[in-house]
Amino acid sequence: xxxxxxxxxxxxxxxxxxxxxxxxxxxxxxxxxxxxxxxxxxxxxxxxxxxxxxxxxxxxxxxxxxxxxxxxxxxxxxxxxxxxxxxxxxxxxxxxxxxxxxxxxxxxxxxxxxxxxxxxxxxxxxxxxxxxxxxxxxxxxxxxxxxxxxxxxxxxxxxxxxxxxxxxxxxxxxxxxxxxxxxxxxxxxxxxxxxxxxxxxxxxxxxxxxxxxxxxxxxxxxxxxxxxxxxxxxxxxxxxxxxxxxxxxxxxxxxxxxxxxxxxxxxxxxxxxxxxxxxxxxxxxxxxxxxxxxxxxxxxxxxxxxxxxxxxxxxxxxxxxxxxxxxxxxxxxxxxxxxxxxxxxxxxxxxxxxxxxxxxxxxxxxxxxxxxxxxxxxxxxxxx
Numbered sequence: 114x115x116x117x118x119x120x121x122x123x124x125x126x127x128x129x130x131x132x133x134x135x136x137x138x139x140x141x142x143x144x145x146x147x148x149x150x151x152x153x154x155x156x157x158x159x160x161x162x163x164x165x166x167x168x169x170x171x172x173x174x175x176x177x178x179x180x181x182x183x184x185x186x187x188x189x190x191x192x193x194x195x196x197x198x199x200x201x202x203x204x205x206x207x208x209x210x211x212x213x214x215x216x217x218x219x220x221x222x223x224x225x226x227x228x229x230x231x232x233x234x235x236x237x238x239x240x241x242x243x244x245x246x247x248x249x250x251x252x253x254x255x256x257x258x259x260x261x262x263x264x265x266x267x268x269x270x271x272x273x274x275x276x277x278x279x280x281x282x283x284x285x286x287x288x289x290x291x292x293x294x295x296x297x298x299x300x301x302x303x304x305x306x307x308x309x310x311x312x313x314x315x316x317x318x319x320x321x322x323x324x325x326x327x328x329x330x331x332x333x334x335x336x337x338x339x340x341x342x343x344x345x346x347x348x349x350x351x352x353x354x355x356x357x358x359x360x361x362x363x364x365x366x367x368x369x370x371x372x373x374x375x376x377x378x379x380x381x382x383x384x385x386x387x388x389x390x391x392x393x394x395x396x397x398x399x400x401x402x403x404x405x406x407x408x409x410x411x412x413x414x415x416x417x418x419x420x421x422x423x424x425x426x427x428x429x430x431x432x433x434x435x436x437x438x439x440x441x442x443x444x445x446x447x448x449x450x451x452x453x454x455x456x457x458x459x460x461x462x463x464x465x466x467x468x469x470x471x472x473x474x475x476x477x478x479x480x481x482x483x484x485x486x487x488x489x490x491x492x493x494x495x496x497x
Contacts (some may be wrong), residue, residue, distance in 0.1 A: 117211075124376075125174075125449075135365060136473070138417045139262050142192065147170060151197055151335050152441065152450035152453065153497050154441055154450060154452045154453075154495055154497055155400070155452065155453050155454075155495070155496060156452050156453070156454045156494060156495035156496070157453075157454065157455050157456040157493070157494055158454055158455075158456040158457050158458050158459065158491050159456055159492050160456055160457035160489050161220055161490050161491070162489045163220070163488050163489060164220065169466070170359060173479065174193050174195045174464075174479075174480035174481070175190075175193065175194045175410075175463075175464035175465075175482060176192070176193045176194050176196060176199060176241055176242045176431060177190060177192065177479065178190070178191050178192050178193065178240075178242075178243060178244075178245035178313070179191075179245070179466055180245050180246055180247040180254055180467055181247060181301065181468070181470070181471070182247055182254075182294060183247070183249050184249070184252055186216070186218070186470075186471075187213060187214050187215060188215045188216075188217065188468070189214055189215070189245075189247070189253075189254060189294065190212065190213040190215065191211075191212045191213075191240060191245045191256060191292075192209055192239075192240035192241050192242075192243055192245065193209055193480075194209075195209055199289065200238075204443030208249065209239070209240075209305075210226075210227070210228045210229070210236055210238070210239060210240075211224055211227035211228055212224070212225050212292065213225065216470065217470055217473065217477055217490065217492070218473060221376060225294065225297045226292065226297060226299070227365075229280065229332065230280065230283040230284060230469065231235060234298060235283045235284070235285055235290075235300075236283070236284055236299050236302055237256055237261065237284070237285055237286070237288070237290055237299065237408025238264050238284035239261050239262035239263070239264075239284075239286075240256060240259065240261050241260045241261065241262065242259040242260050242312040242313075243256055243257060243259030243312065243313075244256060244259065244312070244314040244323065244325050244463075245431060246315055246323055247316060248316050249316070250341070251341070252293075252295065252319060253291045253292060253360045254291065254292040254294070254295070255288050255289070255290075255291055255314075255323055255339070255341075256289075256291070257288065257289040257290060257305040257307070258307055258314070259312045259472060261463075262289060263281075264280065264281035264284040264286070265306065266316075279494060285301060287305055288301055288302070288303065288304055289301075289302045289303060289304065289305045289306065290302060291384070293302065295378055302344060306339070307327070307337040310405070311337060312477050313325070313326070313327055313365060315367045315374065316341075317372060319372065319389075319390075320389065321342050322338050322339065322340055322341065322347075323339040323341065323342045323375075324336045324337075324338055324374065324387075324389065325337050325338075325339070325416065326365065326374075326376070328408060334376075334445070336374075336387060360435055364379065364409055364411070365413060365416055366413045366415045366422050367451075368415045368422075369417060370420065370444075371387040371444070372388070372390050373386045373388050373389070374387045374389070375397065375413075377424075379414065381403075382403040382404065383396060383399065384396065384397040384399050384442065385397065397442075397445075398446065398447070399446055399448070399449065400447060403449055404424065404438075404440050404449050409427055410427050410428065410449065410463035411424050411426050411427025411428075411463070411464055411467075412424065412425040412427070412465050412478055412481075413425075413435075413467060414467045414469050414476065415444075415467055415469060416469050416471075416495070417471060418442075418471075418474045419495060420444045421441045421442060421443055422441070422442040423439065423441055423442075423467065423495075424442070424467075425439045425440075425459075425467045425470075425476070425478055426438070426459070426461065426462050426465055426467075426481065427463055428461070429473075435460075435461035435462050435482075436450055436461050437459050437460060437461040437462065438454075439450065439451070439452045439493065442491050451495070454493065458491075459481075460483045460485075461483060462481035462482060462483035463481055463482050463483075464477070464480070464481050464482050465479060465480050465481025465482075466479045466480055466481075469483055471491070474494070475492050475494045476492070476493040476494075477491070478490065478491045478493065481493075
């Protein structure tokens with residue numbers, strides 16, 4: 114995963130520094146897995162070219178945020194980084210303002226919130242690596258934290274005219290906001306009140322709370338919490354979490370059955386959980402050797418149908434190395450198992466998103482950097 118702090122997108126050299134390793138990914142060799150245990154699982158990938166090709170949606174993306182609306186079975190996509198295509202090939206746009214409703218069952222895409230705010234309305238300004246979760250009690254989405262670009266960034270759009278002040282004032286940066294999918298409008302709830310720039314989170318219906326990982330680079334990890342009923346921010350909770358690297362990153366899955374958040378260590382790939390009900394951290398026992406991804410940037414999710422954690426792809430962007438293998442970890446720990454997959458396999462990629470769709474009982478891999486830009490999503494169905 115690439116952090117915006119590592120790049121100056123306004124310089125030609127910065128763009129070249131990003132483009133070169135991404136182009137090299139197409140011909141990069143896979144990282145050798147150190148161990149491939151026997152697995153009882155089998156699966157098949159199917160490729161689904163996008164029914165329509167929106168300008169800011171495609172395979173060449175990273176840091177996109179997805180949330181599943183359980184009321185309708187649709188996914189909502191917000192923010193992320195995209196490599197532009199068509200009239201502006203190879204230019205990286207960071208923090209898209211567009212919000213999309215996606216029905217993977219029908220390959221249907223609808224833009225529900227546009228790039229610019231409508232007259233009298235507000236939108237978030239260029240969200241990237243933010244919290245984006247679905248609140249099933251209120252049928253709304255919450256957004257905040259992470260990184261956001263200002264309303265006009267010369268680094269993003271050097272050829273564009275400055276955005277009028279009146280429009281900039283309606284593109285909010287650093288605020289805690291909600292999106293109503295029924296009215297398709299945003300609401301401002303004040304400045305984001307969590308400590309640090311949490312990059313993702315989950316909504317827990319039992320406590321009516323948003324939990325967002327936090328890392329201070331020193332003593333370990335914690336979670337900051339937002340109480341939806343009162344609209345207040347709680348103190349950091351679970352202080353003293355494991356010092357396993359930055360858990361704000363995307364190496365994260367939520368076990369909805371046990372209300373458990375899983376994080377994989379960037380240091381030794383050990384598995385660590387936070388139990389929301391018990392309010393405590395614990396290490397999930399896993400046998401060595403474990404699959405290792407170098408820098409990381411893999412897709413990770415919880416498969417409720419099989420009651421397992423699933424990891425797909427990953428590797429490093431510089432030097433360019435990527436994988437497309439798929440691994441399973443039982444929910445109670447044990448050994449990682451590589452799944453034998455057939456069908457239309459995704460190309461080796463990094464920084465993609467892996468999702469479990471309950472309605473389809475299937476995994477969905479979207480985006481990532483692979484040097485191919487196949488403008489498709491991939492569906493994996495796995496059985497034991």
